[in-house]
Amino acid sequence: MKALQELVVLYLTRVLAGPYASMMLADFGANVIKIETPDGGDDSRAFGPFAGTESIYFMSLNRNKRSMTLNLKSAEGKQLFMDMVKTADIVLENYRPGTMEKLGLGYETLQEINQGIIYAACSGFGHTGPYSSKPAYDVIVQGMGGVMSITGQEDGEPTRVGASIGDINAGLFTVIGILTALHHRTQTGKGQKVDVGMLDCQVAILENAIARYLASGKVPAPLGNRHPSITPFEPFKARDGYVIIAVGNDKLWEKFCNLIGRPELIDDERFATNPGRTENQRQLKVILDTVFPAKSVDEWLATLEGEGIPCGPLNTVDKVIEDPQIKAREMIVETVHSVAGAVKMAGVPIKLSLTPGAVEKPAPLLGQHTQEILQDMLGLTSEQIAEMKSKKVL
Amino acid sequence: MKALQELVVLYLTRVLAGPYASMMLADFGANVIKIETPDGGDDSRAFGPFAGTESIYFMSLNRNKRSMTLNLKSAEGKQLFMDMVKTADIVLENYRPGTMEKLGLGYETLQEINQGIIYAACSGFGHTGPYSSKPAYDVIVQGMGGVMSITGQEDGEPTRVGASIGDINAGLFTVIGILTALHHRTQTGKGQKVDVGMLDCQVAILENAIARYLASGKVPAPLGNRHPSITPFEPFKARDGYVIIAVGNDKLWEKFCNLIGRPELIDDERFATNPGRTENQRQLKVILDTVFPAKSVDEWLATLEGEGIPCGPLNTVDKVIEDPQIKAREMIVETVHSVAGAVKMAGVPIKLSLTPGAVEKPAPLLGQHTQEILQDMLGLTSEQIAEMKSKKVL
Numbered sequence: 001m002k003a004l005q006e007l008v009v010l011y012l013t014r015v016l017a018g019p020y021a022s023m024m025l026a027d028f029g030a031n032v033i034k035i036e037t038p039d040g041g042d043d044s045r046a047f048g049p050f051a052g053t054e055s056i057y058f059m060s061l062n063r064n065k066r067s068m069t070l071n072l073k074s075a076e077g078k079q080l081f082m083d084m085v086k087t088a089d090i091v092l093e094n095y096r097p098g099t100m101e102k103l104g105l106g107y108e109t110l111q112e113i114n115q116g117i118i119y120a121a122c123s124g125f126g127h128t129g130p131y132s133s134k135p136a137y138d139v140i141v142q143g144m145g146g147v148m149s150i151t152g153q154e155d156g157e158p159t160r161v162g163a164s165i166g167d168i169n170a171g172l173f174t175v176i177g178i179l180t181a182l183h184h185r186t187q188t189g190k191g192q193k194v195d196v197g198m199l200d201c202q203v204a205i206l207e208n209a210i211a212r213y214l215a216s217g218k219v220p221a222p223l224g225n226r227h228p229s230i231t232p233f234e235p236f237k238a239r240d241g242y243v244i245i246a247v248g249n250d251k252l253w254e255k256f257c258n259l260i261g262r263p264e265l266i267d268d269e270r271f272a273t274n275p276g277r278t279e280n281q282r283q284l285k286v287i288l289d290t291v292f293p294a295k296s297v298d299e300w301l302a303t304l305e306g307e308g309i310p311c312g313p314l315n316t317v318d319k320v321i322e323d324p325q326i327k328a329r330e331m332i333v334e335t336v337h338s339v340a341g342a343v344k345m346a347g348v349p350i351k352l353s354l355t356p357g358a359v360e361k362p363a364p365l366l367g368q369h370t371q372e373i374l375q376d377m378l379g380l381t382s383e384q385i386a387e388m389k390s391k392k393v394l
Numbered sequence: 395m396k397a398l399q400e401l402v403v404l405y406l407t408r409v410l411a412g413p414y415a416s417m418m419l420a421d422f423g424a425n426v427i428k429i430e431t432p433d434g435g436d437d438s439r440a441f442g443p444f445a446g447t448e449s450i451y452f453m454s455l456n457r458n459k460r461s462m463t464l465n466l467k468s469a470e471g472k473q474l475f476m477d478m479v480k481t482a483d484i485v486l487e488n489y490r491p492g493t494m495e496k497l498g499l500g501y502e503t504l505q506e507i508n509q510g511i512i513y514a515a516c517s518g519f520g521h522t523g524p525y526s527s528k529p530a531y532d533v534i535v536q537g538m539g540g541v542m543s544i545t546g547q548e549d550g551e552p553t554r555v556g557a558s559i560g561d562i563n564a565g566l567f568t569v570i571g572i573l574t575a576l577h578h579r580t581q582t583g584k585g586q587k588v589d590v591g592m593l594d595c596q597v598a599i600l601e602n603a604i605a606r607y608l609a610s611g612k613v614p615a616p617l618g619n620r621h622p623s624i625t626p627f628e629p630f631k632a633r634d635g636y637v638i639i640a641v642g643n644d645k646l647w648e649k650f651c652n653l654i655g656r657p658e659l660i661d662d663e664r665f666a667t668n669p670g671r672t673e674n675q676r677q678l679k680v681i682l683d684t685v686f687p688a689k690s691v692d693e694w695l696a697t698l699e700g701e702g703i704p705c706g707p708l709n710t711v712d713k714v715i716e717d718p719q720i721k722a723r724e725m726i727v728e729t730v731h732s733v734a735g736a737v738k739m740a741g742v743p744i745k746l747s748l749t750p751g752a753v754e755k756p757a758p759l760l761g762q763h764t765q766e767i768l769q770d771m772l773g774l775t776s777e778q779i780a781e782m783k784s785k786k787v788l
Binding site: 003004006016020024028048049050051056057059060061107125126127128129130131132134135136137139140141143144145146147148149150151152153156157158159160161162163164165168169172173174175176177179180181182183184186187190191192193194195196197199200201203204205206207208209210211212213214215216219220221222223224225227229233234235242244246305310311312313314315316317318319320321323324325326328329331332343344345346347348349350351352353354355 | 397398400410414418422442443444445450451453454455501519520521522523524525526528529530531533534535537538539540541542543544545546547550551552553554555556557558559562563566567568569570571573574575576577578580581584585586587588589590591593594595597598599600601602603604605606607608609610613614615616617618619621623627628629636638640699704705706707708709710711712713714715717718719720722723725726737738739740741742743744745746747748749751
């Protein structure tokens, strides 16, 4: 049994926040129906990299879902969609605000059909406010929301986060909004609209940067890799990669100095206390930068970890995939796709004891489930479906 | 009415993932009871910056919650906690795995008291696997999970994301786990354990980096600020800051060249198509880097936006707080704290139409609500509470 298995989610296509959000629902068993345009479907089907003809990018975001084609610009297509909304639980879209209204399928219309429908809209700037109709991309909201201004090497350029957290965090907040609205609906029978803007989500993750600015009036700059108030608490370059160490107190510092073969640092007054080490971080880094290249990452980890110094490797993606903990937690999983064969992707990061999520089905081909969905949900016959296909409604 | 208002959440203290997760529940009306040790409480009460005696950092993560003190190491304290669990809905902790078991308050014990309890544990590496008992910090999981290896300037150092996404994303996934388990409980009456590891959550946000590596065998490096396959799609330095532009196709490129007063670039064969611009990105950047310093950010935005070129400022935190869209979306809110006075912080990024979340109460003082909580939940008298205080149970 899966936690969300009775829920029907109608998901209208667009990379990336929406697919990510609906993937999380699908991983826990929701019946996610990906509704795609008949002419090519989700744009991300054309995004590289590819395994043969199939986009690996698409496959990693659309596992566990079914796909049907539907032309929402045709009158018949609209009607089919509205018929499906009658028995659906959730509609999820990430178009620009106003698009669904133009199609005649805005929230006001859909909730007349189904009072309990939860309508989630994930857009660049949200459905209100002066920027509402502007286009947004991950890099634009990362920039506007402030995270780029605090990411980067010290005194360096503001830096985009390498993962698409502009999109992905919006997807996560959207899921939280949907499940919160779902709880309310279970209590009251009433659905509602969930409006999530990517920019808002970037502000919501700034956390202490806002507090630091408001307290000091100093505009936060790129932070580099070190901790602002604990030292040493950063990566150092070993022979074959980086080791991150987190020496949180003076007792650990003493241990650490002995372990790295530099016991004389213990008596160095500049570094005797954490405030001193933090104040003299650059001088300390110069010294430690001469120490770490002597051994490999694995050697350092064995040395430090055994004695209780918090530390870890700075893994590149190849190492992430092979990491024993990540393997043990099933965070890299494989699906077997009907065309592309075996494809690996990230697993489910939420481990539920009673109703665990799982990656069970590969991503669908475009329209792979059109027939079965329309038969099951609306009782259409093969003939009716074939006719609609010929008229390009599907 | 709030969506989660009947839910009782017992939240055991620790910066940052747990406070962030319980804050989201509290923003939607859950009755979040922050259970703190009598001797100082949540460590983050001592984290700067401060407004007078009060940590702004703490305040921004603990709004809408109540605080009670409880010594879980005392037998009476344990009993009180177990009595509270009887009528609670959710227990949330982010200790190292095994800590709650050592206290005699592990999931197995609590679910015997309350079959419906949802027990969420957010830890560094999760409750299973070889690293389970290791300590973790944000920078360590950002490093081990791969995001640092793909963040940074091109050919530059791997870079920590300036926001604590190691913690915060774990908090977000934990909320999703809790609400998913809650839906299942509503259907079946059965609670369960939600186990979220910070490292797993970092893997879950890597998205196309995993696909790119598996398809090509090439280990992804820091990406810089540009788009891997669309150009120009990156920040440029204007007179007083950076402007991010996103020129997604050849038609926009032509428009863009005219708008920046460099129409001759349209006919430059190197840049005529998007693949060409991407291949010759460095040469193009050299040219554009001479163009953008001529005007201010606001001037560029006015010029480009009016003609439909997707663009935005790269805001520093001071600008984020003053941004008209962010203000319109109420993404900076204020609470009035009984000691610290007015404090601004990030608002609620999920906009629900029927049961909106809100920031209504400032963060609690340590133990501010001990008496009212124990009276309301367990019917204790003032005398009983006073006695427990004198015995350091509270």
